[in-house]
Amino acid sequence: MIAVNAAVISGVFLHKITLPPFVPYIHLLVDYHFGFIKRALIGALVSLFAAKVPVWLVFAIGGAAWLVTLALFVLLFRRTFGLDDRQLPLFVLMAGSPFFFKNFMHTLGHFDIYGCLFAIILLLIPARSILFVAGAAAASLLLILIHQIHFLMYLPTIAAIVMLRHYLIYGFNRQNTAVGIAAVAGVGALFLAVQFYGSMPVPADRFTEHLRSRMADPSRPELLSFAYIWYQGLAQELHDTWARMPSNLPGIPVFALLIWLHMPLWRYFADAVRALSDEHHRRIVIAAIVAVSFGYLIIFAVVFDYSRWISNWAVCMFLILHAVKTLPGRDAAPVGAEDGRNQLFGWIVTLIPRVGIVRPF
Template sequence: MTAAYSRHWRTMLAVNAAVMLGVFLHKLTLPPYIPYIHLLVDFHHGFIKRALIGAIVGLFTTKVPVWLVFAIAGSVWLITFALFVQLFRRTFGLNSAQLPLFVFTAGSPFVFKNFLFTLGHFDVYGCLGAIILMLVPAGSLGYVLLAALTSAVLVLIHHIHLLMYVPTIAAIVVLRYYLPRRTTRLDMAVGGAALIGLGALFLTAQFLGTMPLPEADFTAYLRTRMADPTRTELLQFAYVWYQPLTKEVQDTWARLPSNLLGVPVYALLLWLHAPLWRTFRDLIGALEEQRHRQIVIAALVVITLAYLVMFAMVFDYSRWISSWVVCMVLMLHAVKTLPTTKPVALIDAGDRTTTILGWIVTAIPRVGIIRPF
């Protein structure tokens, strides 16, 4: 890499940091409707979906200020970013040659920038859980149990994690634990039991986790947990805990025509990451065993199908496509742990087109929540 191109990629890191700071400051000006109410809902009235975070907050305070949304979510974002840097350093290294790949992953508008814009939502927790499972040793059956526990916590935070990040976590477990060793019956039994248990937990949360009291009583209880109970506008999404799955699907399909208008934008954003996708393709192609390639491709298909189901059920399309890219980045790291027949060249830092794409990706601040930007 020439000194000129090296300066380009290092400057991109600084610009990315400035853009992330700008996204964070902008987020502070927006009312945290959904994130705040998640800090208020707990298990006071029995098992309720989407209540784990609020229950944990309730262990430490009886009155929840609005600023706590940003304090908690910001801390989780910082921890996740720090662990991602550690993961990237361990998987690829973090010298000049790896800077372009770092820019196209950590600096992508799909990834940490969008986590900042969705601050307070639950998406980043799935990424955090997957990164932890990439960093800890995978040498014993305890690793499978840890993955199952992590997935269960994610489902209790929000049951949609079963589609959003649990398939990626399962793929990481397969690649890191099951593929490198001869699988025993106990291994298969524990893995199968974990999948069945997570499925049962999801169904329980989805269909039995609705609020058992009238909505007026529910919002009255939430006001007792608010530091400022006069801000009733922050409770306008309380209906979410009463809305059946059929209504969510109906709303999603009603919005489908307008949401599909964003597909060309998503396609363009994905194309801007072409150097990242080429690296991923080459890494899969270089795997030593054909069986490993087949399993990796099957895992990517399953992860993508789970997101397609989410697209049919819930209309936060910008969040879903962003989290899908995050899952692809996590799978890139997982695939890199498998043996290959030859070294795989990373993104060419000296290529002019790649540098232009890197600058465009760097300049885009985020993708959004429902519609692009």
């Protein structure tokens, strides 16, 4: 199954590089030339090294982020569960899920993967010091500057990781409580600033002219067709999402089926929560899952890229499972490779190439 997953991912990559990277390419062109605006951090960093941005840079940066995330996830899984024969079925269901690396490959160049990457780093580094809380806050600020959607997409998961790895283990004292409150306030303030004051302050033709001046090949104006999103406010996003709702609702049963196909993994997750030795810890974990899921419900109501959101929700659940395993408790029974149903679910999950961006597949 691992070999087949590798082949499927290679196929997804070969298909991806044939598609024009409309939104990801613009993200590399937009910088802080006209002042503080949303979704400009990555482009601003690129502008420090490249006056002209070639299209291939989308795949180079996105591919590098994908490879680093994969390598760190394998390291994380090995540390949390081990990579022996008993745990490989869980690894296949998780890393080979169409929600995870296969869909990150399909959305190569989008910014979703950075939230996952920072969350994995926070699961790998020591959590004993107050510096862990400060590091999580710094990562959260960077993610909002990369794209404000991370406020609901990955920041609740990062908060859950901080709670499970630091506060539940080492408790609350005056110092870490103060830092935590300051972090929440700072992150919230930055999100509000980006969301409501981060629109482009110049006319659209001037903005487009600046983007064209940064293109390595200005003869491809179609790559700038999504420049309007820097002028789109919350009200317009809500209008567009609900206007598309009738055509997107039929995808919900497909998403439900895809989630059900991961049932061996979800059963293991439930067993791991029940295996926690502290009832208080179990309640906090359940509350974290509910909070993260509620954040995604809000995203669903605001932005219509449903395949991306459901995929990232599943990834957040995978990451929370790793955080749960750091809490005191007994080991849950591993996903059994000898179970015929688990094998069937594993093969189906393996053969699904990805979920998509808006509609399923």
